[in-house]
Amino acid sequence: MDFISILSIFVLACFVGYYVVWSVTPALHTPLMAVTNAISSVIIVGGLIAAAEAGSDVAKWLGLAAVVLASVNIFGGFAVTERMLAMYKKKDK
Amino acid sequence: MDFISILSIFVLACFVGYYVVWSVTPALHTPLMAVTNAISSVIIVGGLIAAAEAGSDVAKWLGLAAVVLASVNIFGGFAVTERMLAMYKKKDK
Amino acid sequence: MLAYLIAGVFFILALRGLSSPASSRRGNRFGMVGMLIAVVTTLVTHDIANLPEIGVAMLIGGAIGFIIARRIAMTAMPELVAGFHSLVGLAAVLVGWAAYLNPAAFGLLTATGISPISKIEMGLGIAIGAITFSGSVIAFAKLSGRMSGSPILLPARHVINLGTLAAIIVLTALFAMATGPDATLPYIAALTVLAFIIGFLLIIPIGGADMPVVVSMLNSYSGWAAAAMGFTLGNTAMIITGALVGSSGAILSYIMCRAMNRSFISVIAGGFGADDSGGGSGEAKEQRPYKQGSAADAAFMLEQAEKVIIIPGYGMAVAQAQHALREMADMLEEKGVEVKYAIHPVAGRMPGHMNVLLAEAQVPYENVFELEDINSEFAQADVAFIIGANDVVNPAAKTDKSSPIYGMPVFDVGNAKQVFFIKRSMGGVGYAGVDNDVFYMDQTMMLLSDAKKMVEEIVKALD
Amino acid sequence: MLAYLIAGVFFILALRGLSSPASSRRGNRFGMVGMLIAVVTTLVTHDIANLPEIGVAMLIGGAIGFIIARRIAMTAMPELVAGFHSLVGLAAVLVGWAAYLNPAAFGLLTATGISPISKIEMGLGIAIGAITFSGSVIAFAKLSGRMSGSPILLPARHVINLGTLAAIIVLTALFAMATGPDATLPYIAALTVLAFIIGFLLIIPIGGADMPVVVSMLNSYSGWAAAAMGFTLGNTAMIITGALVGSSGAILSYIMCRAMNRSFISVIAGGFGADDSGGGSGEAKEQRPYKQGSAADAAFMLEQAEKVIIIPGYGMAVAQAQHALREMADMLEEKGVEVKYAIHPVAGRMPGHMNVLLAEAQVPYENVFELEDINSEFAQADVAFIIGANDVVNPAAKTDKSSPIYGMPVFDVGNAKQVFFIKRSMGGVGYAGVDNDVFYMDQTMMLLSDAKKMVEEIVKALD
Amino acid sequence: MRIAILKERATGENRVAATPETVKKFGALGADVAVEAGAGTGAAITDEAYRDAGAELGSADAVVREADIVLGVQAPDPALLQGAKPGAWVAATFDPFGERDRVDAYAQAGLEALSMEFMPRITRAQSMDVLSSQSNLAGYKAVIASADTYGRAFPMMMTAAGTVSAAKVFVMGVGVAGLQAIATAKRLGAQVSATDVRSATKEQIQSLGAKPVFVEEVEGIEGEGSGGYATEMSAEYQKAQAELVSAHIAKQDIVITTALIPGRAAPRLISDAQIATMREGSVIYDLAVAQGGNVEGSKPDEAVEKHGVKIIGFGNTAGHLAADASALFSRNLFNFLNAFWDEEQHKPVLDEEIGDAVRLTKGGKVVNERLHDTA
Amino acid sequence: MRIAILKERATGENRVAATPETVKKFGALGADVAVEAGAGTGAAITDEAYRDAGAELGSADAVVREADIVLGVQAPDPALLQGAKPGAWVAATFDPFGERDRVDAYAQAGLEALSMEFMPRITRAQSMDVLSSQSNLAGYKAVIASADTYGRAFPMMMTAAGTVSAAKVFVMGVGVAGLQAIATAKRLGAQVSATDVRSATKEQIQSLGAKPVFVEEVEGIEGEGSGGYATEMSAEYQKAQAELVSAHIAKQDIVITTALIPGRAAPRLISDAQIATMREGSVIYDLAVAQGGNVEGSKPDEAVEKHGVKIIGFGNTAGHLAADASALFSRNLFNFLNAFWDEEQHKPVLDEEIGDAVRLTKGGKVVNERLHDTA
Numbered sequence A, B: 001m002d003f004i005s006i007l008s009i010f011v012l013a014c015f016v017g018y019y020v021v022w023s024v025t026p027a028l029h030t031p032l033m034a035v036t037n038a039i040s041s042v043i044i045v046g047g048l049i050a051a052a053e054a055g056s057d058v059a060k061w062l063g064l065a066a067v068v069l070a071s072v073n074i075f076g077g078f079a080v081t082e083r084m085l086a087m088y089k090k091k092d093k
Numbered sequence C, D: 001m002l003a004y005l006i007a008g009v010f011f012i013l014a015l016r017g018l019s020s021p022a023s024s025r026r027g028n029r030f031g032m033v034g035m036l037i038a039v040v041t042t043l044v045t046h047d048i049a050n051l052p053e054i055g056v057a058m059l060i061g062g063a064i065g066f067i068i069a070r071r072i073a074m075t076a077m078p079e080l081v082a083g084f085h086s087l088v089g090l091a092a093v094l095v096g097w098a099a100y101l102n103p104a105a106f107g108l109l110t111a112t113g114i115s116p117i118s119k120i121e122m123g124l125g126i127a128i129g130a131i132t133f134s135g136s137v138i139a140f141a142k143l144s145g146r147m148s149g150s151p152i153l154l155p156a157r158h159v160i161n162l163g164t165l166a167a168i169i170v171l172t173a174l175f176a177m178a179t180g181p182d183a184t185l186p187y188i189a190a191l192t193v194l195a196f197i198i199g200f201l202l203i204i205p206i207g208g209a210d211m212p213v214v215v216s217m218l219n220s221y222s223g224w225a226a227a228a229m230g231f232t233l234g235n236t237a238m239i240i241t242g243a244l245v246g247s248s249g250a251i252l253s254y255i256m257c258r259a260m261n262r263s264f265i266s267v268i269a270g271g272f273g274a275d276d277s278g279g280g281s282g283e284a285k286e287q288r289p290y291k292q293g294s295a296a297d298a299a300f301m302l303e304q305a306e307k308v309i310i311i312p313g314y315g316m317a318v319a320q321a322q323h324a325l326r327e328m329a330d331m332l333e334e335k336g337v338e339v340k341y342a343i344h345p346v347a348g349r350m351p352g353h354m355n356v357l358l359a360e361a362q363v364p365y366e367n368v369f370e371l372e373d374i375n376s377e378f379a380q381a382d383v384a385f386i387i388g389a390n391d392v393v394n395p396a397a398k399t400d401k402s403s404p405i406y407g408m409p410v411f412d413v414g415n416a417k418q419v420f421f422i423k424r425s426m427g428g429v430g431y432a433g434v435d436n437d438v439f440y441m442d443q444t445m446m447l448l449s450d451a452k453k454m455v456e457e458i459v460k461a462l463d
Numbered sequence E, F: 001m002r003i004a005i006l007k008e009r010a011t012g013e014n015r016v017a018a019t020p021e022t023v024k025k026f027g028a029l030g031a032d033v034a035v036e037a038g039a040g041t042g043a044a045i046t047d048e049a050y051r052d053a054g055a056e057l058g059s060a061d062a063v064v065r066e067a068d069i070v071l072g073v074q075a076p077d078p079a080l081l082q083g084a085k086p087g088a089w090v091a092a093t094f095d096p097f098g099e100r101d102r103v104d105a106y107a108q109a110g111l112e113a114l115s116m117e118f119m120p121r122i123t124r125a126q127s128m129d130v131l132s133s134q135s136n137l138a139g140y141k142a143v144i145a146s147a148d149t150y151g152r153a154f155p156m157m158m159t160a161a162g163t164v165s166a167a168k169v170f171v172m173g174v175g176v177a178g179l180q181a182i183a184t185a186k187r188l189g190a191q192v193s194a195t196d197v198r199s200a201t202k203e204q205i206q207s208l209g210a211k212p213v214f215v216e217e218v219e220g221i222e223g224e225g226s227g228g229y230a231t232e233m234s235a236e237y238q239k240a241q242a243e244l245v246s247a248h249i250a251k252q253d254i255v256i257t258t259a260l261i262p263g264r265a266a267p268r269l270i271s272d273a274q275i276a277t278m279r280e281g282s283v284i285y286d287l288a289v290a291q292g293g294n295v296e297g298s299k300p301d302e303a304v305e306k307h308g309v310k311i312i313g314f315g316n317t318a319g320h321l322a323a324d325a326s327a328l329f330s331r332n333l334f335n336f337l338n339a340f341w342d343e344e345q346h347k348p349v350l351d352e353e354i355g356d357a358v359r360l361t362k363g364g365k366v367v368n369e370r371l372h373d374t375a
């Protein structure tokens, strides 16, 4: 991918991030933080690549370590968000 | 540019468009329409390319025609928006 | 090209500016800058070739556009926008054809001619552009009164429409698969023609009341057309802008439909929705046209005003809107707006009816005025805010000897720059049971809702 | 990869879901799906190599994460999030190093080694990741009480911070320009170490009150780190997600600062802002800790409640908040919440003071209850909403013989699940001039503002 | 053009038919105004105030002599008006159905009697309508007087010594007076309910925050009723209404009745048996007492106590707010004459719609249609 | 344990010191209650109602015989209480400063007089405070009575016959009664202003939507004043206050005065000259009339008219709302005895803080500190 495309994508995603947050109700700011934390572990993709590729053993182990860390985050982040949101569940009327 | 990049850009821009509109105050919906109309004449870029390149005379004339049409829109659109917005100018207090 | 990305960002900022009136003009400027960047970049990257012709073309177009924008009456805005859309649509068609005729110029020429994917994009761009063009022409004609505003319903139009759309899709596919000028030309030509036709067909059955939504929808179409061309040309600016305009136009139509209580689907689908048409301004008693506004409109204008005169009537009492009204007035006063209450001697259903309610809401007596004391002030008022009153502002009391209220003094709300009129429906009448010319004045905006609800919404919008 | 784009879109939808509680859980699910897509795609495109190791790694990490998430007390949420951030930061550092060590795997190997631009991206990714890690560790320690919450101010810290930052930038540049493992390794190693250090330095001087903002800011950093790695790897999912998290985190910190009346700049810049620290929960009388809430919090909890008991007092009268209060109650009732008013025999400053005001606001008598009739209902109430009352809810009247109000019957607001307490300041006292334990209860949230303003804001937020 | 204002002679009548304000306004139209000395005393208006406004003050005889128009609150004895010009107008309330003799006497005296009660209920005559202006004040006064008589407080008060519960007020007949009574009782914090036979009043009751209590089984009068007037109801309706009242009234502390039917005796709404069900110390105010009363046993200007319930009612309730009542009454009279003032003839000239409606006698004869119907 | 309730004998006193509600509650505590026949008549309470609540009814003598505690609104003549147990308690209002002789007579009779007016103003005694409960009703009643006396309407009314402007009400002295007067006048739609010497009342006035009018030049009493009581003001302050009142009062239609200084004559706030500047028909209600009056020329239970202004005031305003006033008063008494009720001794036992404050006489002597100071 050429740099301009990547940059375009980056810039547009920044705008989306900007707008998305403003539309979140303030009461959900804590879950918001938890969710963004969880999805920021998309860095796992980098870890997976390193772990999957041959070439450097050190890199592979670093990659695996990254996968462990990111996994903690992914599972922990989503699960904790789910718990928080459950508290906000609308009562049945 | 590869198709995926283009598509990514397109999709993200759609999100931005979505959010941007929701944040526009309803009272400015008419100017909003005028501005979006004006900027949609970015199609002029296509006309310019056609007009600038050699290769096909028909294409060149078509391009020039597109440039004329789009120019009407650009100048007319921005000018009319400016006029509308002037009406909303906050009084001095 | 980085420059195109920057242009795209400027366009985003342009729309963002409209989130508040204060930043709106800066937003418009951003739009201009973005356009300038896009144009200059294109010229520069194409070696500033054919500059004279291009310059002349832009000069002609620009001059026409500028003059139209200057001359046009503010009231003709909707049709102007519709007219402008048609130009964008046509330009898209022309660019599409140019690309088709001179693919090399656009870097589309591969070994086997234009690639199928490019051809699909091209075909879509041309089709959407053509629909935008012919649809906008119809919308323009209807809005400017050159064509009757009432829906024109062809028999079997559903079948015709669906058939035409299917045909366009099929033609696009054939066009993409064919190779060589001879094979492709008939397809693209047929496609173009059919797209022009379907544009007419889709808009013709839509009634005048829905036109604003249609204009916004066409705006969205013009965006998609630009985006499609952007795909063809691989141009970031066109893609970003097209997507921006396309999605924002669509959402805007949706918002407008919602505000008017119309089904979005039926309007997008154009003629398909004509069955449940009507509504909106179409249903005035005796078909007299009036403008309907929303709480946001009212909030906006009230905030801008320097002097607002509130005229409460029986409807305020029925809705028990006095507390909300007081809150609204408080907020306006905080913003520096002067607010007065004008009490008609027979407003309500008992002597002093309004006084009881305003006192309950703790409106200070100093802000409450009798008819004689305030009637002359309407001429200086920016807004006359009528809430549930009716007979007491009816000019027929002065002009129409046959009216049952003839001879009663009334408020001269017609002298105010802007009139807001809260009542529940156009059908409802006041005590005297007569129609009221104030509804139909140019500067009147009807706010049709329960008075309390409406005022509460205005209060929210004022924040 | 189209799949990565789709993953990005899912992440956007995940955040969008949080715009309302109703859609929030769906949003979280979207996030999970997005992550699944990203992971699976990566594995598939890399031939599912080394699956056993990777599987084990994910299992270990996943199990730890899951268990932590299950076990953790709800009140420890902020430190948990901070802890999680540190992991993301560290992961980014590791991935950066992996890419540095095995560039071929990431498609970064060009003829002349890794390209300078990739190296800049890599360097930035590692630096931001390291800062995120060490900063989060400090934030975690401060929030969990493992480290004192008060700002720790090094002398000359401005100089040290700026110097370190400059050094990192210089090292990144040198790293980019150098070629060959021997030349680059020292730079990248130094850079990593320095970044870890600056992370500590930046967060240490920040006081406990600002920690939530810091956590959100670190969240943003972790996003930027991911985005930087995404640039290196040319991975759409990482770029979109990184930018999304980065910008949303930044805006969120900004929103939080604004709500707390803190300067955004000073918090972003970390230690630089410690001078004007304090504020927030730090300033309670006698330093007893209390929770302060906003209108939005109150609106949210009120809406969720089934039964709300409002306790008005003299402050409501002073603020003349009765009309706004009535409106709030109306809105809650519309949403199906049961609302009752509890009137203490000596609330206000004259017998029947509250009755006068509530009657003025047209609160129906059926909803107004005396102390004896309603006191037992607090146990079933979800929310006790105290507006400008104080002495009449003070438990000291029951427990503290030396209190001037000992012996007066009071409302047992402590039995309600949640207590909101509107008053203007923590300093102000009631008629009897005594402190009130209710302020400091676990379930109490103080709404410090003029009563009318606060209720009006709640009304807006309820919409 | 000479306008005469006499001191009111009816007992308990404190109002006066002109105030210094209207005297001045008549002066501005070009009329001479003569006011009997002491006419304003009851309404707290001094003779000087009249003089300052441009009136001539004097004895009754002096004032009436050569008068073109005589204004009164209650129509004066025609004997008093012998000095007036022949065919002079007398604008006042005449109670034409109740005091038919007086009308005949006016006819014989050759005077033109203009009965302000007969002002048609049309929009442009609203500002001349003394019934509205006086009923309005009466509705207010009825509540104030009841509150003063009642041995408890109206509003709810939750106090350290326990709760005083809000008084329950029931208003029967929701015309102008009834509405104002509702408004005033609401203001004082009472729990107010109200009833009427005209269905349009339901919404009007709610518009003041009170609770309508209506007969549901039998249909009443739809909408406003013609001209806003009620008519005698069917026996079936009356029975249903009596049941409704029986069920409701026992829980009420204050009842205010205002029901009238033009040209007839006031409908009987509350029986002695119903009164007996009320709590001791309750108060009933009968605003219709002068028209025969809505309440069994009510007597004008007398406080009757039955079954521990006080029943009060003045023949002339508005007259107990003499100052404001006079101000509004005299403005009604001024608006009336002013609306028809002919600049050229320097005197008022009535049109048909209103003139024929209010004119009782002319040229020695009783000319009003409504009187012919009932006579 | 026998509690006796006598019919009040003071003229115009319609209240009673126990209601069926409190009789029942005393019964639940284990006391026998005896009520003089006819005691409740003035407050609309029948003898049956007492009997139903468990009271013994009888003549005054029969009721008092062997009583441990006698409850009264106004303390009865000790001669009436000869049959009571020696050292029996009498809880009632004694007006100890005004009726010192009666206090001495109680001492001589060997009775223990508990003066409810001396209840300290502390939080836990609020529910026993008869001054608060009665002033509250008095403040309400003062406005209602003024409105009934005033010849105009209180609220603003814009009508077809012109505008009735809102009455301007000025409340002087913003204690419990003053605040309730403000609230009631506001409710009726009047334009209300108020003044006091204690600065804390400024905010309290605003909390009811009225306008404070305060002396600015000279400082008054800061905050609530000790125990919420005012003291005699400096001559300088009084002068400034008189000027303020002079400037303000001429524009007022209704003035309600409530200013009291415990243990002293009520301060004189309005002079005859100031009254003369008021509009004819205005009304002044002097709630302090029994303590000597805030208004020059006011007389208890008499309507005086001066310069066309009516000055009214009852010696016992709350007594004019006898039913509610009795209910609150008797609850105060019950709360008082109940708070100190000793389960084991089956009788109330007072503590020092409150007991010493209210106790006037014991063991044949006047024991109250406040009476020693002034004696």
Ligand SMILES: NC(=O)c1ccc[n+]([C@@H]2O[C@H](COP(=O)([O-])OP(=O)(O)OC[C@H]3O[C@@H](n4cnc5c(N)ncnc54)[C@H](OP(=O)(O)O)[C@@H]3O)[C@@H](O)[C@H]2O)c1
Binding pocket: C312, C313, C314, C315, C316, C318, C319, C345, C346, C347, C348, C349, C350, C351, C352, C353, C387, C388, C389, C390, C391, C392, C393, C422, C423, C424, C425, C426, C427, C428, C429, C430, C431, C432, C449, C450, C451, C452, E123, E126
């Ligand atoms: N003051 C008196 O003493 C008195 C006595 C008798 C008669 N009148 C007569 O009453 C009339 C008074 O005039 P006015 O201007 O006050 O009232 P009006 O002419 O009767 O008009 C009332 C208006 O309020 C609207 N409305 C009713 N309920 C509403 C609600 N909940 N929310 C929003 N709008 C509502 C009605 O339209 P929708 O139904 O469309 O909502 C109507 O347009 C005059 O004709 C007067 O002669 C007065």
Ligand SMILES: NC(=O)c1ccc[n+]([C@@H]2O[C@H](COP(=O)([O-])OP(=O)(O)OC[C@H]3O[C@@H](n4cnc5c(N)ncnc54)[C@H](OP(=O)(O)O)[C@@H]3O)[C@@H](O)[C@H]2O)c1
Binding pocket: D312, D313, D314, D315, D316, D318, D319, D345, D346, D347, D348, D349, D350, D351, D352, D353, D387, D388, D389, D390, D391, D392, D393, D422, D423, D424, D425, D426, D427, D428, D429, D430, D431, D432, D449, D450, D451, D452, F123, F126
């Ligand atoms: N009812 C009576 O007859 C009577 C008579 C005399 C005395 N009292 C005494 O008065 C007290 C009544 O208790 P209460 O609970 O009603 O009142 P309170 O204990 O006096 O408390 C009033 C509260 O309102 C707050 N406040 C004041 N103005 C405000 C505003 N504009 N916005 C928001 N909050 C405001 C104050 O705190 P901030 O300053 O921090 O805002 C304070 O916490 C009791 O102690 C009672 O004994 C009653």
Ligand SMILES: NC(=O)c1ccc[n+]([C@@H]2O[C@H](COP(=O)([O-])OP(=O)(O)OC[C@H]3O[C@@H](n4cnc5c(N)ncnc54)[C@H](O)[C@@H]3O)[C@@H](O)[C@H]2O)c1
Binding pocket: C349, C350, E120, E121, E122, E123, E125, E126, E129, E131, E132, E135, E172, E173, E174, E175, E176, E177, E178, E195, E196, E197, E198, E201, E224, E227, E228, E229, E230, E231, E233, E258, E259, E260, E261, E262, E267, E269
């Ligand atoms: N110009 C005008 O438009 C104008 C002028 C004056 C009055 N009005 C209207 O006329 C209406 C009546 O006014 P009014 O006060 O003079 O009426 P009114 O004095 O004739 O009667 C009083 C009320 O008693 C009611 N009533 C009669 N019989 C009853 C019964 N058996 N049970 C219960 N209620 C009974 C009537 O319906 C009326 O509401 C009002 O709606 C008023 O607004 C209109």
Ligand SMILES: NC(=O)c1ccc[n+]([C@@H]2O[C@H](COP(=O)([O-])OP(=O)(O)OC[C@H]3O[C@@H](n4cnc5c(N)ncnc54)[C@H](O)[C@@H]3O)[C@@H](O)[C@H]2O)c1
Binding pocket: D349, D350, F120, F121, F122, F123, F124, F125, F126, F129, F131, F132, F135, F172, F173, F174, F175, F176, F177, F178, F195, F196, F197, F198, F201, F224, F227, F228, F229, F230, F231, F233, F258, F259, F260, F261, F262, F267, F269
């Ligand atoms: N337990 C308690 O907390 C408790 C109980 C009862 C009353 N109080 C408080 O005590 C205060 C006074 O109560 P009260 O009604 O019995 O007072 P009061 O009857 O003794 O006096 C009435 C008012 O007159 C005012 N006044 C005196 N001299 C004046 C002058 N020269 N000019 C103007 N005003 C003057 C006083 O300040 C007071 O406000 C109130 O604030 C009340 O809330 C508290």
